[in-house]
Amino acid sequence: MLQNNPELKSKIDQLWNKFWSGGISNPLTAIEQITYLLFMKRLDELDLKRQADAKDGWSDPYQSKFEGYWIPPEYRARREEKDSDADWAKKLEEEKKYQVEKRTLRWSEFKRMQAEDMLQHVQGKVFPFLKDLNGAESNFTHHMKNAVFIIPKPSLLVEAVKTIDEIFIVMEKDSKEKGQAFQDIQGDVYEYLLSEIASAGKNGQFRTPRHIIKLLADLVQPQLGHKIADPACGSGGFLLGAYQYIVTQLALKSLKKKEREALEPDEDGFVRTSVAAALTEKAQAILSASLWGYDIDSTMVRLGLMNLMMHGIDEPNIDYKDTLSKSYTQEAEYDIIMANPPFTGSIDKGDINENLKLATTKSELLFVENIYRLLKKGGTAGVIVPQGVLFGSGKAFKDLRKLLVERCDLKAVITLPSGVFKPYAGVSTAILLFTKVWGPKDKVDQPATEHVWFYEMAADGYSLDDKRSKQKTADGKDSWGDLQDIIEKYHARSTKNQAEKNTDRTAKYFMVPRCEIEAEGYDLSLSHYKEDVFEEVHYDAPGVILDRLIQAEVGDVEEAELANVQSGIVRELLELKGMVE
Template identity: 80%
Template sequence: MLQNNRELKGKIDLLWDKFWSGGISNPLTAIEQITYLLFMKRLDELDLKRQSDAEWTDEKYTSKFEGVWVPPEHRTKLSGRESATELVEILAHDRHQYGVDKRTLRWSEFKRMQAEEMLQHVQGKVFPFLKDLNGAESNFTHHMRNAVFIIPKPALLVEAVKTIDDIFEVMERDSRENGQAFQDIQGDVYEMLLSEIATAGKNGQFRTPRHIIKLMADLVQPQLGHKIADPACGSGGFLLGAYQYIVTQLAINAGTNNLTPDEDGFVRTSVAATLTEKAQAILASSLWGYDIDATMVRLGLMNLMMHGIDEPHIDYKDTLSKSYTEESEYDIVLANPPFTGSIDKGDINENLQLGTTKTELLFVENIFRLLKKGGTACVIVPQGVLFGSGGAFKTLRQLLVERCDLKAVITMPSGVFKPYAGVSTAILLFTKVWGSKDKVTQPATEKVWFYEMAADGYSLDDRRSKQEGNGDLQDIIVQFHNRDSCSTAADTDTDRTTKCFMVPRTEIASEKNNYDLSHSRYKTNVFEDVHYDAPGVILERLIQAEVGEVDEMELARVQSGIVRELLELKGMLG
C-alpha cells in the first residue's frame, strides 16, 4: 500500500509540517483543509479526463468548469411568478454583474497565480464554488454549508498546492509501477497524517487498512444492484472498497483480461474501466454511509466524489439512536464500527434489544437489523465479542448463530490496527435468515468456518512495513470459498490442528461452549515431546562454559560467583 512508499510519506510529512508551522495544529482541522485542496486538484483532473474520454467516444460531456458561476449570495431571489423573458433578463443580469468564469476556478489555472492573489481567489471564489458544486438542494451542499477555508497565509497555500501536485505525481508513478490502479487518494493521505499524530485512533477515528477492506470485499463479493451500507463510514473506505470490487468484476465480465494482482495479491482495476451510463448510475445509487462526526461526513463525501461518484449518499446520522429508523434495507453491510465503550442508555434505539450500552455489541445487532433477509454483513469486532461472558455478549452470539447463517469467524493478530490501536480483532461474516420478530423454527447456522490469521503481509509492529508475500490474505479467500468442498457432512473429522476448520452449530450451542466463538475454544493444540538432558549434565555444561576445561581440585577452590553457585546446585543433585 502507499504507506510503504517512502517518497510519498516524505511528501505527506512535509505537508503536515507546513500546516503545523503555518498555525493549523489541530489534526482533524489540518486533515480537512488538506482534503479541500485534494478535492480541488482531483476535481480538475477528473473533469479533464471525462472531457478527454467523451471526445474519444464522440459523446457529449458538459464540463463542471464551463460557463459562468454566480455566487449564491448574489443571485436574485425569484418569486416563481416571473415570465420567461423576465427570468432570462434576471439571470443575464446576475451573470454579467457577479459572474465568475468557471475556467479560473480550476486547480490547473489558479495554481499559477501569485501568492496573495491565489489566496484571495481560493478563499473568495474557488471554495464557495466547491460548496455550491451540486446545487443548493444537494446533500453535499447541505453538509458543506458550515465548512470554512481557514488557510491563513498566502505562502502556506502556495507551498501546500506545490506539495499536493508532487503527491499526485508520486501516486501516479506508484500506480504505474506497483499496479495500484485504483487509489483512495484522500484516504491514503488521511491515514498517513493520522499516523503522524499522537491522538490517532482517539474516539475510533482511524481507518481500516486498505488490504483488510479488500479482503472483506472479496469475502462478501458485492454485485451491481446490491444496496450497500456502512453505518459508521468515516472517510468512506468500505464504500470505496465495494465500489472498486464491483467495477473490477464489471471490467472482467466485459473482457478485460490483462489485470495483474496488486502488492497485496488482489486483482483490482480503476474507475477508468468502461462503465455504461446505466451501470454507473446504478452503482452510484448503491452506496450509503452514515457517521456521527460532521467532519468525517464531509471527508467521506469528498472522497467518493474524488472517485467519480457525483452524488454520494453519505449523511450525518447516529445509527444507534432513536432517530434512526431504517430496517431491512440493505443487501450488504461492510463496517468497522468504533469500539468507544458505552453510550447513554437514553439515546439507544428501542428496536435494539440487547440491554447493553456497549457500542461493539449494539453496532452488530443494529447491522443485523439493517440487513434484508438474505443480506450479508462483514464486520470487524474486538475479539472480546467472541467470548465475553456477560448476558448481552451471549445473547448477541446466539442471535448470530440462530437467526443468521454465521459463515465465518476470522481472528486477526493485534498488530493489524497499529499504530492506532493494539486491540485484537476478528471479522464476522453472516447472512440474515430470520428477522428479529420471526419465530425461529430451525437455527439458521449449520456450521461455522474458523480461521486464525497469523499475518496480513505487513509487520505487526508500529511501523507496519511490507513483508515478503501477502501473509494469509489470499489463503483466507481461497479456503473460505472452498470451505464446503473440503469439509465432511458432520464436520467431526475436520483437522482442528490447522489454522482453519469447520465447527458444527450443535457443538457451539452446547451447554459446555455456551455459544463461544473464539478460535482457541475449538482448536486442538498439538504438543511435541521434547527430550532434555539430565539437570546434572546441563549444570556440567554451564560450568564448562564459564571456566573451560579445569580439574576438580581447581574448581573446588572457587569461592564465589556464578560458578560457585552452579557447583552448589550440582552438589544438591548428588
C-alpha cells in the same frame, strides 16, 4: 501503502509541516483544508481527462464542469409569483453582474495567480463554487454548507498548491512505472493523510487499514445491484472498498484471458483495477446509487463524501445520522453491510432505537444487532468487533451471540492479531461474517447456523508494532501474511475435501458444529475450541549436562585431576554432580 514510496511519503510530510508552521496545528482541521485543495486539484485533472477521452472517442460526450459561467447562490435571481416578464428579465440582467467565468475556477488557472490574489480568489470564488458543485439540492452541497476555508496566509496557500502539484507529479510517475492505477495511489495518499489525524482513536473510532477492508470485500463479495451500507462509515473506506471490488470484477469480465493474467496483485496479494471501460454509464449509475454510508461526525461525513467523489462517484449517499438512535428508522434495507463500528463503551440509553432489543448501552453490541436489523433476509454482513463480544459473560453478550447463531447463518469468526489497529489501539478484534435468515419477529423453526468456521490470523503482512512496517518473505517479496490464505480457505470451506480438513482443532482454522456452541453457552472465542499442541522435548540427563558445563570451564581434564581444581564454580558443579548420581 506508501512504505515503498519514500518520495511520496516525504512530500506529504512536507505538506503537513507547512500547515503546522503556517498556523493550522489541529490535525483534523489541517486534513479538512488539505482535502479541499486535493479535491480542487483532482476535479481539474479528472475534468480534463474526461474531456480528452470524449474527444478521442473513448467515452460518451462530456460537458466540462468548468464550461460557461457560475453565479454564487446568494446572487441568483429568484422568480416570485408577482414578477412580470419584464421584472424577471431585469433580475436576470442584474444577476449577470456577479457571474464568474468557470474556467478561472480551475486549479490549473488559479495556481498561476499572485499569492494575495490567489487567496482571495480561492476563498471568495473557488471554494464557494466547490460547495455548490452538485447543485443546491444535492447531498454534497447540504453537508458542505457549514464547511469553511480557513487557510490564513497567502504564502501557506502558495506553498500548499506547489506541494500538491509535486505530489501529483510523483503519483503520475508512480502510476506509469509501477502500473498501479492512479486512483489507487491517490487512495494511498489519502489514507496516509487520514492516518495522521491525532484524534483518531478517541471515542473508539479508528481507521481500518485498507488491506483489512479489501479482505472483507473479498470475503463478502458484493455484486453490482446490491444495496451496500456502512452504518458508521467515517471517511467511507468500506464503501470505497466495495466499489473497487465491484469495479474490478466487472473489469475482469471484460478483459481477455491474457490481460487478466497480466494483472499483478498488490503488495497484500489483492487484484484491484480501475479499468474505466469496464464500467458503462448504466453500471456506474447503478453502482453510485448502491452505496450508503452514515456517520455522527459531520467532519467525517464531508471527508467521506469527498473521498468517494475523488474516486469517481459523483453523488455519494453519505449522510449525517446516528444509526442507533430513535430517528433512524430503516429496517431490512441492505444486501451487504461492511463495517468497523466504534467501540465507545456506552451511549445515551434514552435515545436508543426501540427496535433494538438487547438490554445494554454498549455500542459494540448494539451496532451488531442493528446491522442484523438493517440486512435484508439473505443479506450478508462482514463486521469487525472487539474480541470481548465473542466471550463476554453478560446477558446482552450471550443474547447477541444467540441471535447470530439462531437467526443468522454465522459463517465465520476470524480473529485478528492485536497489532492490526496500531498505532491507534492495541485492542484484540475479530471479523464476524453472517447472513440474515430469520427476521426479528419470525418464529425460528430451525436455527440457521449449522457450523461456524474459525480462523486464527497470526499475521497480516505488516509488523504488529506502532510502525506497521511492510514485512518481507525469505526471497525478499512483500509478505501477504494470512490474508490470501483466509480468502482461499473461507470460500473452499464448504467443499467436501475442505470440510474434512476443517475438523483438526489443532490447526489455525477449523469448523465447530452449532450444537457444541450452544452447549458452551454460545461462546464464540476461538481459544475456547482450539486444541493446544504440546511438543514433547527430550533433555539430556542432569549428569551429562553438568559434565558439559565442567568441560566448558576447565577443558579436557582427567577425572582424578578434577578433585584438585580449586575454582569455586567447578567445585560447586562437582558437588551438584555428586548429588544427582
